Amino acid sequence: MKKKCSASYHTYTCEKSGEQCICAVPLFQSLTSEQKEQIHSLIHHKYYSRGETIYRPGETAESLYVLQSGKIRIYRLSESGKEQLIRIVMPGEFTGELALFKKGFYEAFAEAQTDCSICAIKHNDFRELLMQYPATSIEMLAVIANRLGTSEQQTAWATTETVKERLLHFLASLVDSDESEPVVELKMAKKDLASYLGTTSESLSREIAHLEKENKIEEIAYGKFKLLTDY
Structure with missing residues (x-):
């Protein structure tokens, strides 16, 4: 059975790997079928095994990476070697966009958390597309602005709040306002959440236990929490 994407002029089918990348990414959904076909011609397919580094700081930034399947960890290392997780890239999302607007180098590590299938588009090619299709440019700026806001929030948590407060606010930020509960x-795994919140796995586990004892959260399944108080 074919997966289909709606388009302005005719149906754009998603049978091939590159086509699936285009259909999976919200960034491209405002484009017509002809425009999506143009992007498909620019895609280079890459495959990475779990634990393999996709890019690292200091490497020349050449491509935008669209994740078709798997998970990617984006993180930085301090001078002391401590890891700070920035985000987890999920299917349909992209990374490597910051260097798109300036010729430079990657500033973080990107590592395949699982086996990954990636569609890469050269920065030069993608810049031309953004100039041709303003709607896509606006979509990309919205994503980047959202990531910037998340990064600023992450920094504020790490510098002004306790681990318990960081955890509560992070969980509250995930709540879907449309859901009844x-x-x-x-x-992400709990060890990755600890890195994201700027703490250790041991400290995170202790704070989860404390919050459960205080009846503020309930872990109803592994990695699945019910908030019992408003934050």
Whole structure:
């Protein structure tokens, strides 16, 4: 059975790997079928095994990476070697966009958390597309602005709040306002959440236990929490 994407002029089918990348990314959904076909011609397919580095700081930034399947960890290392997780890239999302607007180098590590299938588009090619299709440019700026806001929030948590407060605010940020119950499910392992919140796995586990004892959260399944108080 074919997966289909709606388009302005005719149906754009998603049978091939590159076509699936285009259909999966919200960034491209405002484009017509002809425009999506143009992007498909620019895609280079890459495959990475779990644990393999996709790019690292200091490497020349050449491509935008669209994740078709798997998970990617984006992180930085301090001078002391401590890891700070920035985000987890999920299917349909992209990374490598910051260097798109300036010729430079990657500033973080991107590592395949699982086996990954990636569609890469050269920065030069993608810049031309953004100039041709303003709607896509606006979509990309919206994503980047959202990531910037998340990064600023992450920094504020790490510098002004306790681990318990960081954890509560992070869980609260995941709550879907349309759902009747405040139940959230982590998209990352607990060790990655600890890195994201700027703490250790041991400290995170202790704070989860404390919050459960205080009846502020309930872990109803592994990595799935119900918030029992408003934050």
